[in-house]
Amino acid sequence: MLSYRHGFHAGNSADVLKHIVLIFCLDYLTQKEKPWFCIDTHAGAGSYPLLEGFAAKNREWEKGVAKLSGIKGRQIPAALTRYLELTDPEGISYPGSPEIIRRLLRKDDRACCFELHPEDFVALKTLLGGDRRFSLRHEDGFAGLRGLLPPPSRRGLIFIDPVYEVKDDYALLPQVLSDALKRFSTGTYIIWHPLLHRDPRPRESVSFQETLLGLYDGSRLGIELYTAPKDSPPENAGGEPHPAGSVGNSPRGMYGSGLVIFNPPWTLKNALEETLPFLGLTMGIGKDGWFLCNHEAP
Numbered sequence: 001m002l003s004y005r006h007g008f009h010a011g012n013s014a015d016v017l018k019h020i021v022l023i024f025c026l027d028y029l030t031q032k033e034k035p036w037f038c039i040d041t042h043a044g045a046g047s048y049p050l051l052e053g054f055a056a057k058n059r060e061w062e063k064g065v066a067k068l069s070g071i072k073g074r075q076i077p078a079a080l081t082r083y084l085e086l087t088d089p090e091g092i093s094y095p096g097s098p099e100i101i102r103r104l105l106r107k108d109d110r111a112c113c114f115e116l117h118p119e120d121f122v123a124l125k126t127l128l129g130g131d132r133r134f135s136l137r138h139e140d141g142f143a144g145l146r147g148l149l150p151p152p153s154r155r156g157l158i159f160i161d162p163v164y165e166v167k168d169d170y171a172l173l174p175q176v177l178s179d180a181l182k183r184f185s186t187g188t189y190i191i192w193h194p195l196l197h198r199d200p201r202p203r204e205s206v207s208f209q210e211t212l213l214g215l216y217d218g219s220r221l222g223i224e225l226y227t228a229p230k231d232s233p234p235e236n237a238g239g240e241p242h243p244a245g246s247v248g249n250s251p252r253g254m255y256g257s258g259l260v261i262f263n264p265p266w267t268l269k270n271a272l273e274e275t276l277p278f279l280g281l282t283m284g285i286g287k288d289g290w291f292l293c294n295h296e297a298p
């Protein structure tokens with residue numbers, strides 16, 4: 001099922017959160033000269049016009065990146081300053097993860113992007129096909145990940161941003177991650193997930209974030225940013241439990257989104273503790289509308 005188009009959601013609060021962390025982690029890898037390898041398992045189209053096409057319909061960016069326009073130069077968290085340098089909040093298009101990666105790649109760094117949707121793959125190829133540092137694959141990123149691990153440079157970041165379009169994603173992702181961690185336990189992994197009023201896994205006693213955090217016993221972080229009160233589902237979140245994908249990254253049925261990060265830069269926790277209150281104030285339910293848990297390696 002490939003009904004999801006990220007264009008409808010480009011630049012929303014979930015994008016801002018995941019891209020701040022992606023940029024922070026790639027910048028950290030760039031501190032050393034040795035090249036890195038970045039794998040984007042669910043890449044999307046790479047760039048999205050905001051004033052036309054899909055993004056102009058839902059205008060989710062108005063509650064996301066547009067909330068950050070005009071703050072450049074003010075006293076804001078450093079991670080946000082860096083995000084704004086790379087993504088223009090006043091721009092007429094918004095960079096997706098592959099384009100953000102391109103803006104950070106050095107001469108010897110490499111990236112591999114998977115995208116299944118035929119039209120988004122064509123758009124991605126048009127955008128990045130001429131850049132020899134990229135390998136672009138019109139394939140299933142869940143299936144393709146294992147074959148790329150460990151990367152030759154042994155310095156890598158794996159960005160996993162699924163649609164959760166089918167309930168199977170919730171069962172598949174932990175399997176894919178466990179397998180990936182066996183092959184490459186020292187990589188940095190960033191995994192995005194929605195926070196839904198109705199858990200699509202009703203028989204599970206722990207949250208999906210807790211399930212993911214339980215897959216690894218090394219250093220790891222879990223964060224959540226709330227964009228709606230958790231306890232008051234909107235009317236359209238009622239009825240039959242839906243596969244999360246029918247909401248995708250959209251605010252419908254969601255009260256926010258979260259990230260799990262394995263082997264984060266040691267500086268990330270402090271950076272997030274500074275940044276999340278700011279995001280809560282600008283794009284969320286207030287300065288306390290976030291959560292962070294940190295597990296150090298034993």
Ligand code: SAM
Pocket residue numbers: 002004005006015018041042043044045046095096097098114115116117120139140141142161162163249
């Ligand atoms: N990572 C992108 C970004 O930050 O700009 C957004 C990606 S969007 C949330 C998820 C994308 O994954 C969609 O474009 C969808 O077509 C694609 N997709 C869905 N299932 C996939 C799979 N199994 N393998 C690769 N791509 C997939």
